[in-house]
Amino acid sequence: xxxxxxxxLDISGLDAWFGDKQALKGVSLRIKPKTVTAVIxxxxxxxxxxxxxINRMHELTPGNRVSGVVLLDGVDIYKSVxxxxxxRKVGMVFQKxxxxxxxxxxxxxxxxxxLIGAASxxxxxxxxxxxxxxxxxxxxxxxDLKKSGAxxxxxxxxxxxxxxxxxMRPEIILMDEPTSALDPASTAKxxxxxxxxxxxxxxxxxxxxxxxxxxxxxxxxxxxxxxxxEYGETRTIFESPKSPLTExxxxxxxx
Amino acid sequence: MQGKKSSxxxxxxxxxxxxLLISASLLVVGxxxxxFLMLIRGSLPSILGNGLxxxxxxxxxxxxxxxGALPAILTTIVTSLLAVxxxxxVALGIAIFFTEYAPVKAKFPLTVFIDLLAAIPSVIFGxxxxxxxxxxxxxxxxxPLVTSxxxxxxxxxxxxxxxxSLASLILAIMVIPIIASLAIELLSRTxxxxxxxMISLGATKWESVxxxxxxxxxxxxxxxxxxxxxxALGETMAITMVIGNSYMWPFANPSIFAPATSITSKxxxxxxxxxxxxxxGSLIELALTLLIITLATNxxxxxxxxxxxxxAKR
Numbered sequence: 001x002x003x004x005x006x007x008x009l010d011i012s013g014l015d016a017w018f019g020d021k022q023a024l025k026g027v028s029l030r031i032k033p034k035t036v037t038a039v040i041x042x043x044x045x046x047x048x049x050x051x052x053x054i055n056r057m058h059e060l061t062p063g064n065r066v067s068g069v070v071l072l073d074g075v076d077i078y079k080s081v082x083x084x085x086x087x088r089k090v091g092m093v094f095q096k097x098x099x100x101x102x103x104x105x106x107x108x109x110x111x112x113x114x115l116i117g118a119a120s121x122x123x124x125x126x127x128x129x130x131x132x133x134x135x136x137x138x139x140x141x142x143x144d145l146k147k148s149g150a151x152x153x154x155x156x157x158x159x160x161x162x163x164x165x166x167x168m169r170p171e172i173i174l175m176d177e178p179t180s181a182l183d184p185a186s187t188a189k190x191x192x193x194x195x196x197x198x199x200x201x202x203x204x205x206x207x208x209x210x211x212x213x214x215x216x217x218x219x220x221x222x223x224x225x226x227x228x229x230e231y232g233e234t235r236t237i238f239e240s241p242k243s244p245l246t247e248x249x250x251x252x253x254x255x
Numbered sequence: 256m257q258g259k260k261s262s263x264x265x266x267x268x269x270x271x272x273x274x275l276l277i278s279a280s281l282l283v284v285g286x287x288x289x290x291f292l293m294l295i296r297g298s299l300p301s302i303l304g305n306g307l308x309x310x311x312x313x314x315x316x317x318x319x320x321x322x323g324a325l326p327a328i329l330t331t332i333v334t335s336l337l338a339v340x341x342x343x344x345v346a347l348g349i350a351i352f353f354t355e356y357a358p359v360k361a362k363f364p365l366t367v368f369i370d371l372l373a374a375i376p377s378v379i380f381g382x383x384x385x386x387x388x389x390x391x392x393x394x395x396x397x398x399p400l401v402t403s404x405x406x407x408x409x410x411x412x413x414x415x416x417x418x419x420s421l422a423s424l425i426l427a428i429m430v431i432p433i434i435a436s437l438a439i440e441l442l443s444r445t446x447x448x449x450x451x452x453m454i455s456l457g458a459t460k461w462e463s464v465x466x467x468x469x470x471x472x473x474x475x476x477x478x479x480x481x482x483x484x485x486x487a488l489g490e491t492m493a494i495t496m497v498i499g500n501s502y503m504w505p506f507a508n509p510s511i512f513a514p515a516t517s518i519t520s521k522x523x524x525x526x527x528x529x530x531x532x533x534x535x536g537s538l539i540e541l542a543l544t545l546l547i548i549t550l551a552t553n554x555x556x557x558x559x560x561x562x563x564x565x566x567a568k569r
Contacts, residue, residue, distance in 0.1 A: 055455060062359065088457035098448040102470035111466070112456030161452070168456065 007071075008033040008202045009054065009172065014068035016049050016058055023049040025226045027068070031219070036194060036203040038217035038234065040210060042254065046226040047206045051174040054204065055090035056083040072171060088112070091165030093175040097157035099149030099164075105132075105141050108149040108160055112168045131163040135193055155186025162193065166201075173197065175205040179212070191216050210250050214238050222246045294543040300536030309540060313506045315521075317528075322537040326502050328544060330515040334419060334494070335487035337511075338426030342483055346431045347469070347476070350438035354445075354468075355460045366436070373432035381496030384425040389416035389497060392424070397512045411510040415499060420511040422498040426490055430483040437479035441472035474563050481556040488549055491519035500524055518545045 009031040016024035024046045031037050039047045052058040053066050056077065070077050077086045099108050106128040113119055113127060128145070132138040137159045141152065149160055158178055165173055175194070179187040194216050197203050207213050213220055213234065220237040222230045222245070230237060230246045241247045248254055295302075301309060305322050312323015353365055397414035404410050445468045453463040469476065499514020500521075507513075518541050529535040 057451065057455060060451075060454065084457045084459060087455055092451075092455040094448060094452065094455075096448055098446075098452040100449060100452065100467055100470075102467070102473075111453070112458075115456060115458050115462055115466075164452075164456070 006033070006074075007031065008073065009204075010069075010071040010074070011054075012069045014050075014053060014070065015066070016046070016053055017065045018049075018061070019063040023226050024053065027223075027228045029221060029228060029231050031202060031204065033202050034198050034200075035218040036198050036205060036216055037219040037221060038213035039204060039206045039221050039223065040208075040213050040249070041223035041229075042249065043208075045223040047223050048176055049226075050223065051092075051176060051204055051206060054172065055092055055174055056086045057092065059083070088116075088168055089171045091168055091170035091173045093158070093161050093165055093173065093178045095177045096181050097154055097161050099152070099157050099160050101148055101150035103149055104146045105149050105152070105160060106145040109163045109167050111164060127167055128163075131167045132160075134166055135159040135163040136189065137163060153186075155182050155189060158182060158186065158190060159193065162190070162197075166197075170201055172202045172204060175203065177206050177208055180208060187212075210252070222249060224249070291546070294539055294546060298536050298540035298543050300532040301540040302536070304533045305537060305540075309537065310544070313502075315502050315516075317525075317531075317534050320533065322533070324518075324537070324541055324544065326504060326506060327516050327518045327521045327541060328548075329505055330419060330498070331488060331517040331519070331545065331548065333505075334423045334426060334498070334515070334517060335484055337420070337423035338430055338487045339480060339484050341423065341427035342430040342434055343480060345427070346434035346479075346483075347438055349431070349435040350442050351461075351464050351468075353435075353439045354442040355464055366439075369432045369436050369439075372428075373436065377429065377490060377493040378496070380425050380429055381493035384421060384493060384497040385417065388425070389421055392416060392421055401512065408509045409511055411508065412512065414512050415514055417497050417499040417514055418510075418512045419498065419504050419515040422494050422515070422517070423511075425493050425497050426487045429490060429493065430487050433486055434476075434479045434483045437482070438472070438476055441475040441479070442468050445471050474560060477559055477563070478556070481552065484552055485549060488545065488552065489519065491523050495520035495523045518542075 007030040011030070012028040014024055014027040015022065027046075027050060039050060041047050049058055054070060054077075056066075058064050058066055066078065072081075072086070072089065075081060077090075099105075100111060103111060106125065107114075109128040109131050110119075110124045113124060119127070129138060132141060137156060140156060141147075141160075144151070149157065152160060158181075162173075162178070179190050182190065191212065194203055194205060198218075205213075205217065217234045219232065220234045221228055222237065222241075222243070224245055230241060230243045232242075237246065238250060241250065301322065305312070309322055309324050310328070311325055312321065313325050314321050314323045315326070316322075349365075349369070353362065357365060393414050393416035397412075397416070397418070397420075400410050401412035401414050405412050442464070449467045449471065450463050453467045454460075458466065494517050498517060498520050500516050501514035502516055504510075504513045504515035522538050522541055526535075526538060529538050
């Protein structure tokens with residue numbers, strides 16, 4: 001952890017609903033820039049809902065609601081920013097690799113930039129190469145850039161999706177269990193990648209794997225039944241959790 | 256092998272059932288072959304009497320024994336393509352609205368209306384087109400266009416109302432529900448993960464549909480369009496009522512506002528008058544030509560599907 005004093009993300013009193021069902025209850029936490037924050041907790045505890053409130057994806061389903069304040073670099077993303085702009089600043093990597101099958105490997109990387117337009121073909125090629133290198137995929141796909149993004153292996157697809165998110169130069173990258181559909185070797189590659197990502201950006205990663213949280217994160221947030229039970233430095237959480245719930249969860253006694 | 260040796264009751268029952276199914280399938284093949292042969296046999300007087308001139312001739316004059324089918328063939332192809340051209344954007348618009356924007360409450364009524372539109376008998380479209388749409392389109396669309404850009408031959412006057420373009424419009428309305436209901440089915444199958452992937456990059460719903468939804472549904476949409484094209488090619492009643500049944504288009508008057516005659520309207524309006532063997536034969540040869548056009552469309556469509564399938568696998 002560096003000595004940064006300002007907050008990248010400042011969330012207070014965040015509530016979220018699916019129709020009448022409340023999925024998040026008064027979540028408040030602050031995240032420093034260039035850190036990796038792991039979000040852990042049993043299924044249905046609100047982890048996914050929580051990160052989907054940070055890029056305003058939660059509100060996509062009709063009937064869903066959000067209240068509370070989410071400040072990104074001090075700006076309220078629910079009041080002062082258009083939802084599309086929020087999503088350009090806050091990238092997302094999903095549980096199941098979802099490269100666009102109708103686009104080539106390189107077009108997948110620049111899909112978001114193409115939405116904004118403005119970049120020339122040459123610039124886009126350069127961006128594709130740069131970001132494929134950043135996720136360690138360049139050497140593997142160098143000769144297959146024109147192939148469909150869906151032709152890659154699962155692990156490669158997920159790194160392609162990370163490259164796609166990175167290409168937007170996001171302030172934050174949200175990851176929703178990015179390795180749960182992958183084999184151990186691919187998982188290790190992604191974990192290494194996450195550790196290098198924080199040089200450039202801020203990562204918030206949901207994981208079902210407590211060991212993974214311990215390996216890759218600086219901070220850990222433990223959610224239970226829609227509430228943030230405990231949040232702090234990963235080492236502290238794992239060595240001396242304050243809440244007995246946290247302790248039971250990380251020692252594998254439930255969830 | 257074992258089945259043959261054992262003679263249990265169940266195996267015999269299975270065999271009987273199997274042969275019943277085989278004969279049902281053969282019946283389809285047999286019917287098609289019989290139909291095709293009947294058409295060829297019926298057209299023999301025309302094939303022998305008119306020769307190839309039947310396909311290239313532009314005059315249809317039974318009194319003097321001249322039978323040229325080219326205007327009818329061209330009319331059938333052009334009205335159908337125009338109809339599908341009008342129907343595609345509207346139908347896809349309906350499908351995109353339905354899957355992405357329509358409130359849940361509006362979805363059920365919308366499907367009901369699309370299905371109702373598909374269920375309207377074509378004679379109703381015909382009479383509506385003839386009595387209501389034709390005068391309107393003549394006054395408010397054709398005449399202004401004729402006076403403003405009428406110097407371009409395909410928009411030339413005079414405006415008749417009933418015309419090639421009106422036929423295309425009525426056909427389009429009949430084709431829209433076919434393409435729309437299939438496109439709704441296809442677009443709602445776009446994996447949510449792909450949509451969310453696009454949305455998470457800052458895409459609007461519209462961009463997500465255009466860049467991920469439609470490409471994903473592409474093959475099915477092509478199939479839907481081909482189905483609509485098949486419907487348009489074969490439509491008879493409504494066309495006969497609104498197309499004007501004149502052999503003017505395209506050689507005497509290339510304007511899309513000119514009356515024309517399609518293969519189906521020609522057959523439908525002249526079959527009772529066909530007293531001589533060559534006249535009847537010529538109409539049957541028209542039917543044979545339509546069948547071949549439809550088959551060719553089908554083959555082309557299978558070819559496209561196979562090709563895109565292979566590309567997708569590559």
